[in-house]
Amino acid sequence: MKLASRRRRVVAPALTSLIDVIFLLLMFFMLSSTFAYYQRLDLSAGAGSAKASASPPVVIAVQGEGFVELGGQRVPVEALSGLLEAKDLPAEQTLAVLSSKGASVQDLVAVLEAIEMAGFKASLVTSSKPEEPK
Template identity: 45%
Template structure:
């Protein structure tokens, strides 16, 4: 005579516990950051027209920032640009020259700072 083994039902409790532990793990190890966008316009063909206003030159290096050859702090850039803005009737052209060691984050920090100042026409040059 053969013995009939009755199959035991699998408990779903342990599976649910594992799923909740995984969910808790991924929620605690994830970082939630807000990504910002910086609008960049691609350069197009110019007409060769010159502006009556002399441009302001910003030289961005990894550890320094200079405005028309004078070293400036990025937090005080708005105050440094105010005298130049008061001399213009329209938009003030700002030319940003990048050095080879400048990271994308450093450029983004500068552009975010500059975008808070109204009345600027920003041009970014390639890294040298």
């Protein structure tokens, strides 16, 4: 006697509940996580306490690609700290940092670091230098 064998149907696992669980985990981790600022750059520190000084501010124009303009002279950012120390400026001298159109945020940060290495308090002017008409 031959018994008829039943063919077992292959049943694919239902992925609907798996997608729901992954979505719930995603929502949980997004809502429970905190967003921390790893580096902060205080740009308003010198703006509120600006005093009227007798001497005009020293203008440092960030041109991008690692160069700045200091007193009409184009110098690399690496040499900026030494040039500021060589000028023998008082510690309360106002330094205005202006950015040009081609300057990146990294260029601005490098200039601000060079200013602080020279012993000055770094603050950033919020308006950029207007482009020269051609």
